[in-house]
Amino acid sequence: MSEISAPKGVRDILPDESWKWDYVFGVLRKTAADFGFSEVHLPIFEHTELFSRGIGDTTDVVEKEMYTFTDKGGRSITLRPEATASMVRSYLEHRMGTLPQPVKLWCAGPMFRYERPQKGRYRQFWQVDFESLGSASPYADAEIIALSLEAFRRLGLSRLEVVINSVGCPACRPDYRRRLTEYFSSREGDLCETCRDRMGRNPLRILDCKKESCRQVTEDAPSVYESLCGECREHFDAVRSSLDGLGAVYRLDKRLVRGLDYYTKTAYEVLSGALGSQNAVCGGGRYDNLAEAIGGPHVPGVGFAAGVDRILMVMEQEGCSFGKEPRLDVFGVALDFRSRAAILSVVDLLRKNGISADMDFNDRSMKAQMKAASARNARLACILGEDELTRGTVAVKDLTTGEQKEIAGEGLAQAVKEMLSTLKG
RNA sequence: GUGAGCGUAGUUCAAUCGGUUAGAGCACUGGACUGUGGCUCCAGAUGUUGGGGGUUCGAGUCCCCUCGCUCACCCCA
Incomplete structure (x- = not known):
């Protein structure tokens, strides 16, 4: 049509929509305050190595989805693909370890990933990000999950499914990995090509392959629970019983592994039945090694990111209320x-x-x-x-x-x- | 990166088998109503049929290329 157009995968939020965004941010802001989270504003670009070291060199996000460029000073800069690494960087840079722990922060803003756009997926998309830093307690995990569910409840989202899992820690994951590799080797012929490739690099990822043939293989794969070390098992049990205590409904899913390297112990996602293929509306978990991975001291943390574009889409789909549209007097x-x-x-x-x-x-x-x-x-x-x-x-x-x-x-x-x-x- | 579908006015869509000047609703502007909106009626403006090439006497329509959009895979918010 017109040769004047925004780049692929990005879009304008126009007045007929922007007031709805204001409403959603208002609800999220209040929810954050009710749970004792303070807002921070973080830069949308960082040194590339923050992400390559934090998120993991071999993850898809780092390998092929980052908007990376060299600035005029010769530095390698990347438009943030997610906020957790920045959050932890900020915590370390500003010595927040000296504050009473945990430090609970949230932020909102655009993230950038170079991917082929489709329904519910953009190259610039908005996330709200909540992080609880400095506590290893399973109650911190439960609080984070409860916070995300309360935010969605207040926004009126109903057709949600919460799935949780534990991905272990550096002490027990190698053992699990070994057992998985052993098992998958015995069934190698039944796996798809990409999964055979994953065996060497990251066998955990085979678990969330959506191909029917692979799903049948993973059905009988060894469960994480048997491999979890005492600490991880105890932690996971405590998270689950506090969620039960809070009346949260969730489903255990041993296939949930998530795409970022920094997760330890708890991993969870919230899925919406009102969306298409890109149905994750929120994802998060614990990342006790992230601070060290980016060169800092040991700082445990847990948090989640929720996609604002997708939240709006689900609300629209479910006919949720956006309050009243501002009107000229x-x-x-x-x-x-x-x-x-x-x-x-x-x-x-x-x-x-x-x-x-x-x-x-x-x-x-x-x-x-x-x-x-x-x-x-x-x-x-x-x-x-x-x-x-x-x-x-x-x-x-x-x-x-x-x-x-x-x-x-x-x-x-x-x-x-x-x-x-x-x-x- | 891979695969499929789709590109006609601001928008939603028409246009016979390839046939003459590409139409309609909504929206927009003006008028009927020289001091009053919504309803009604009338009039008006708006197109490189995404772009380029080819076949043909003739292409919005068929073929090729390209760009864009959409959906799906991969992965994720």
């Missing part, structure tokens, strides 16, 4: 050349009194201005003509009922406020 209408100059002052006066007001700037007919007032869905029209000018008044019309009254100029702001408050809605 007053539209100023002028009859002729003289009143046009005066109506600007009227609009200005209203604005300075906290009343939202707008007017026509194209010298259009009164009828056209009234039409514009309706099109803008204004509550009231303030009309000015010769008669009003000589009398020093303004005609105020309720655009819902059609009632109109004439109000003296001095009392206008007050009178409009009163009319708006009785309208309400």
Whole structure:
């Protein structure tokens, strides 16, 4: 169509949608505060090595999905593909280890991944990210999961499924890995090509292959639970019993492994039945080795990221409420050349009194201005003509009922406020 | 990166087997209604049929290339 267009995989959030985003962020902000999380604003680009070391060199995200470039100072810079690594970097850089632990932070903003776009997947997408840093307690895990579920509940999402798993720790994962490799070797012929490739690199990933043939093989694969070390097993049991205590409904899924290297112990995802193929609305878990991986001291942490684009999509699909759409209070209408100059002052006066007001700037007919007032869905029209000018008044019309009254100029702001408050809605 | 489907006005869609000047609803602008919106009626504006090449007397329609969009795989939010 037009040669003017945004790059592939990115999009504009226009006014008919942006107010809904405001609503969602408002709910999330309040939920964060209720759970004791403070907001931080982080940069959207970082040194490339933060991600390559933190997320893992062999992950898909780092191998082929990063927006990486060299800046004018010769540094390798990457547009963040996720926020957790930045969060931990910020914690370390600002010595938050000296604060009372855990430090609970959240942030919101765009993430970038070079992928082929499809439904629910963009190259720039928004996430809200919650991280609880400095505590190894299973209750921190449970709190994080509970927080994500409460946020979704408040937004009105219903068709959700929570799946959790434990991916072990450096003490027990090698053993599990060995047992998996052993098992898959015996069934190698039944695996797909990519899974055979995964055997050497990361056999855990075979578990979440969606091919039917591979799923049959993984059905009988050794379970993580038998391989978990005492500490991991205890931790996982504690997370589950606290979730039970909170009344959270979840499903254990031994196939859930997640794509980032830094996860230890708890891994979880929240899936929506209202989405298509890209149905994860939130994902997270514990990452006790991430801080060390990026060159810091040992700092345990747990957190999750939720996709805002997908949340909006699910809400739309499920018919959730977005609160009320912001509405213009007053539209100023002028009859002729003289009143046009005066109506600007009227609009200005209203604005300075906290009343939202707008007017026509194209010298259009009164009828056209009234039409514009309706099109803008204004509550009231303030009309000015010769008669009003000589009398020093303004005609105020309720655009819902059609009632109109004439109000003296001095009392206008007050009178409009009163009319708006009785309208309400 | 791989596969499939689709590209006609701002938008949703028409256009016979390949046939003459590419149409309609909605939206937009103006008017009927020279001081009042929503309803009604009338009028108007808007297209490189995504782009390029080919076949043909003739292409929106068929073929090739390309770009874009969409969905799926991979992976994830």
